Amino acid sequence: MWTWVLHRITGVTIFFFLFAHVIDTAMVRVSPSTYNAAVETYKNPVVGLMEVGLVGAVLFHALNGVRIILVDFWEKGPRYQRQMSYVVVGLFVVLFVPFVIRHLTVVFGG
């Protein structure tokens, strides 16, 4: 239930970010300085924290997505869906913690 709710919330969040991300990347067709000014926004510490949230959303959506695929296509998937939720949480921590350390060091380290 909660993974289902989180899957929707993270999915919508990521989808809305794609609109902003494609538009900021499109600035490479305007001029190098316009693009550089646009990506400079992403290097701001406040936006840097939002990026941590965004990557967290992507990681959860990706890992829980694998769980959904296994529930649907693996014959034992439905039986182990709860155990797979714990695996999703475990893998999420293993992947997300190093990213947070690395990214915040980069963002706040200048």
Next chain:
Amino acid sequence: MATAPTLAAPRSRTSRRGNFELNSWLFMRGSGALLLVLVLGHLFVNLMLGRGIHQIDFAFVAGKWANPFWQVWDLAMLWLAMLHGCNGLRTIINDYAARPNTRFALKTLLYFGTLVVIALGTLVIFTFDPCIDPSSTLDVCRIK
């Protein structure tokens, strides 16, 4: 002599849409598996390797898109992510928007927005000029 009872033709219109919902369900799983590799690879190369987010500027993008490998990567990511997200939001609109007019308005907006972003992104990837900056030091720009 008894005659077999006749059944009225079903009134439900479920078959009118063919296999669309089944195909969209399959698409979510297939595109999701591909996006796992494409998106996590994209995040790893751009944010974890090198100087992380500080390395991202025009020259960084030009360096990547000088290579057809990253052009194909980003194009596939753009199309799959937008269609996957569009289909996900379509499901959410169907679930929560109760009035038919609201559903129609939201879906029209969704499909229009998705189309614009896919078209814009595709155009950018195909028409990108890494040498737009005359002082570029990229290899592809010095050879000519």
